[in-house]
Amino acid sequence: MATEKSERFDQVDWNDLSRSGRFDLSVNSLGMLLTTIPLALLGVYDWQFLGERTPTFEFIGLEQNLETLDFFFIFTLFLAFWYLVLPLYQNPRMTRYYWKEFRRNRPAVVSLGWLGVVFVGGIVGPLILNAPQQDLLIAYQPPVFTSVADTTPATCVGEVMNGRCYGTWQHPLGTTGGGKDVFTMIVYGMTISMQIGFITTTIVATIGITFGTLSAYSGGWVDEIMMRFVDIILSFPTFLMFLLILYIYGAGLGMFIVVFSLFAWGGTARYIRSKSLSISEEEFIKASRISGASTYQVIRGHVVPNAASSIITQLTLLIPGFLLAEAQLAFLGVGDSTVPSWGQLIATGRSDLSFAPWIVLAPGIVLFLTILAFNFLGDALLDALNPEAEAENG
Amino acid sequence: MGFGRYVSARVLWAAVVSLIIVTVTFLLLSAAPNPAVRRAATQAALQGGDPAEAAERVRELRGLDEPLYVRYMDFLRNVYTLDWGWSVSTSMPVTEAVTNALYYTAQYSIPWTILTIILGPLVGVYSAANMYSWKDHAATGFAFFGYAIPNFFFGIILLLIFGVWLEWIPVIYKPEVPVFSVQNAIQLTLPVFVLVTGSIGAVMRVSRNESAEFQNADFMKTAKAKGVSPLRAYAYHVMRPTLVPLSTTLVGQLLALFLGASLLVEVVFGIPGLGRLTYNALIQQDTNLVLGTTLFFTFVAVIGNLIEDLVFTVLDPRISYDDR
Numbered sequence: 017m018a019t020e021k022s023e024r025f026d027q028v029d030w031n032d033l034s035r036s037g038r039f040d041l042s043v044n045s046l047g048m049l050l051t052t053i054p055l056a057l058l059g060v061y062d063w064q065f066l067g068e069r070t071p072t073f074e075f076i077g078l079e080q081n082l083e084t085l086d087f088f089f090i091f092t093l094f095l096a097f098w099y100l101v102l103p104l105y106q107n108p109r110m111t112r113y114y115w116k117e118f119r120r121n122r123p124a125v126v127s128l129g130w131l132g133v134v135f136v137g138g139i140v141g142p143l144i145l146n147a148p149q150q151d152l153l154i155a156y157q158p159p160v161f162t163s164v165a166d167t168t169p170a171t172c173v174g175e176v177m178n179g180r181c182y183g184t185w186q187h188p189l190g191t192t193g194g195g196k197d198v199f200t201m202i203v204y205g206m207t208i209s210m211q212i213g214f215i216t217t218t219i220v221a222t223i224g225i226t227f228g229t230l231s232a233y234s235g236g237w238v239d240e241i242m243m244r245f246v247d248i249i250l251s252f253p254t255f256l257m258f259l260l261i262l263y264i265y266g267a268g269l270g271m272f273i274v275v276f277s278l279f280a281w282g283g284t285a286r287y288i289r290s291k292s293l294s295i296s297e298e299e300f301i302k303a304s305r306i307s308g309a310s311t312y313q314v315i316r317g318h319v320v321p322n323a324a325s326s327i328i329t330q331l332t333l334l335i336p337g338f339l340l341a342e343a344q345l346a347f348l349g350v351g352d353s354t355v356p357s358w359g360q361l362i363a364t365g366r367s368d369l370s371f372a373p374w375i376v377l378a379p380g381i382v383l384f385l386t387i388l389a390f391n392f393l394g395d396a397l398l399d400a401l402n403p404e405a406e407a408e409n410g
Numbered sequence: 411m412g413f414g415r416y417v418s419a420r421v422l423w424a425a426v427v428s429l430i431i432v433t434v435t436f437l438l439l440s441a442a443p444n445p446a447v448r449r450a451a452t453q454a455a456l457q458g459g460d461p462a463e464a465a466e467r468v469r470e471l472r473g474l475d476e477p478l479y480v481r482y483m484d485f486l487r488n489v490y491t492l493d494w495g496w497s498v499s500t501s502m503p504v505t506e507a508v509t510n511a512l513y514y515t516a517q518y519s520i521p522w523t524i525l526t527i528i529l530g531p532l533v534g535v536y537s538a539a540n541m542y543s544w545k546d547h548a549a550t551g552f553a554f555f556g557y558a559i560p561n562f563f564f565g566i567i568l569l570l571i572f573g574v575w576l577e578w579i580p581v582i583y584k585p586e587v588p589v590f591s592v593q594n595a596i597q598l599t600l601p602v603f604v605l606v607t608g609s610i611g612a613v614m615r616v617s618r619n620e621s622a623e624f625q626n627a628d629f630m631k632t633a634k635a636k637g638v639s640p641l642r643a644y645a646y647h648v649m650r651p652t653l654v655p656l657s658t659t660l661v662g663q664l665l666a667l668f669l670g671a672s673l674l675v676e677v678v679f680g681i682p683g684l685g686r687l688t689y690n691a692l693i694q695q696d697t698n699l700v701l702g703t704t705l706f707f708t709f710v711a712v713i714g715n716l717i718e719d720l721v722f723t724v725l726d727p728r729i730s731y732d733d734r
Contacts, residue, residue: 244423247423248427248430251427251711251712252431253707253708256688256708257434257704259688259692260435260700261438262692263697263700264439264442265442336558340560343560343562343563344560344673344674347674348673348674348677362563366566369566369574370570370574373570376563376566376567377567380560380563380566380567384559384560384563387559387560388554388555388558391554391557
């Protein structure tokens with residue numbers, strides 16, 4: 017997506033376009049660089065100069081600490097902002113067109129709204145809400161508007177009527193057996209889900225695009241070997257291999273993200289390869305080649321933008337798989353137990369299911385809705401970004 | 411390339427893939443400290459012995475002091491001759507433990523697979539025939555629901571409703587019930603239902619979208635004009651071409667579910683099948699059994715992919731073998 021694209025032919029500033037110095041940066045790259053450098057410096061500072069348990073922001077008196085994963089997460093957020101959101105703002109005409117196409121699919125609009133809630137909740141929530149605290153006295157509080165027999169909770173926070181304990185707005189979704197607030201835990205789980213979604217997609221897209229274009233442009237036996245490698249990656253039973261790795265080495269959330277994204281880029285690479293092969297036959301590629309575009313410029317300026325819509329769709333449909341896998345591992349009790357994910361909450365509540373079903377139901381429904389939203393969104397993006405596919409889906 | 415050569419090349423490729431996966435597994439295992447050695451060292455230290463010496467003895471006993479390539483060849487030979495060692499937690503050979511568990515896994519996997527294969531395309535084509543009617547919307551809604559709801563969560567909820575609250579089905583799975591009995595059918599209903607809901611969605615979607623294409627094809631118009639009954643027209647002219655592209659996604663979908671979700675479903679419903687065996691082996695640190703079950707699942711995946719490719723070329727003769 018070239019940034020300074022004029023809407024009309026006669027308005028094109030050719031001097032601007034012919035600027036082809038290697039070190040001229042677009043606004044996007046400049047912004048990316050300006051935001052990444054402080055982040056990287058902060059990361060190095062945190063890693064080199066601070067003790068294991070010192071919060072990152074102690075020097076300005078904040079208790080907030082950042083883990084390695086958080087740094088990557090913030091990095092991917094910057095990436096998404098400068099190369100996904102900003103280009104949409106820079107191309108208002110295309111944005112309006114996409115939105116018009118997208119709006120026709122009503123479930124997808126609702127899904128986007130829900131994912132927006134999860135996204136904002138995941139980023140802002142932990143800053144506003146305090147981490148859930150263990151408090152056995154207020155264990156098993158029912159959600160608001162519901163009631164349980166007053167023998168279930170140790171003490172009832174809300175009012176007790178006719179031997180039944182009623183839920184309060186203090187704990188809108190009730191509390192767990194340890195007295196932790198379910199709503200707060202779900203908000204904290206949003207952060208984890210967003211981290212999984214953003215970091216995995218970044219890794220998958222980076223490896224997939226690099227590998228696919230390299231394979232297409234190498235050609236010959238290099239291409240053959242690289243594509244066979246993709247075959248292996250695609251037929252690798254990731255979940256089981258991760259269980260094995262978990263068994264042998266033990267693994268946290270970071271390891272989970274790395275392993276699952278390292279085995280998920282096969283489809284993207286395959287797609288990019290076939291797209292680069294077919295596009296290199298097009299006339300406009302020949303034209304840009306004759307005008308002296310390098311292979312890198314062709315890939316950056318033509319192959320990736322043309323494949324972007326399908327890649328974004330593919331990635332959107334990959335994320336629910338990762339979320340599900342994380343929840344499954346957490347439920348089995350072999351996931352990272354220090355991470356407050358939704359699956360972890362489901363696993364905690366499982367033994368109390370018969371008398372305190374909200375502990376399992378609330379995070380389960382949130383997980384279900386999120387997976388559903390990603391699926392709807394992927395479906396709608398397929399139609400909005402790629403009008404050719406519509407003919408097939410009829 | 412002829413068909414025969416294609417098949418042999420594809421089989422050879424499957425063998426190579428399995429070899430690579432086994433090699434990766436071996437490397438993973440040999441790079442990590444062996445739990446048996448660690449246990450022996452801890453025990454020796456507790457009993458006042460020399461931990462280093464005990465560890466050395468166990469290493470020698472298990473052949474861990476041999477060079478890497480000797481151990482690798484041994485490992486390969488054992489894996490491919492099905493000599494998978496002794497499982498400590500079940501006190502039987504790993505192969506026997508796997509076969510025993512397979513007996514229970516098959517009891518729910520076979521009905522589940524058959525139901526998905528039969529119902530999925532049927533509902534998909536039906537919903538394409540009534541496109542954009544309320545039936546189509548209902549089917550699509552169901553497909554998305556089944557696709558998106560996490561299997562283990564769905565299982566827990568159904569178990570809570572029908573097992574705990576309504577008491578229609580037993581909460582605890584009884585492995586001693588005869589295979590073909592009403593009791594067994596009742597206790598397997600929920601797991602099969604959960605798995606079918608999970609797998610049928612994708613099949614339905616694919617067959618709906620694929621068959622939409624043939625809905626208004628010229629041969630359908632001809633068939634209708636000739637007065638062919640709708641049932642026959644759909645069965646012969648829509649269903650058949652739909653099944654070809656469907657077969658590519660079907661095996662992959664089922665395999666993915668079999669590998670991931672069956673493990674969870676077995677844990678939720680307490681079925682002593684392969685998934686539960688893997689889980690118990692993980693919990694009880696039974697290395698041989700963990701290895702055996704993962705390798706078994708891996709081989710199933712490799713063979714499944716192989717069959718999928720072969721079936722696809724048999725069904726659609728237009729596919730050139732050189733493209734693969």
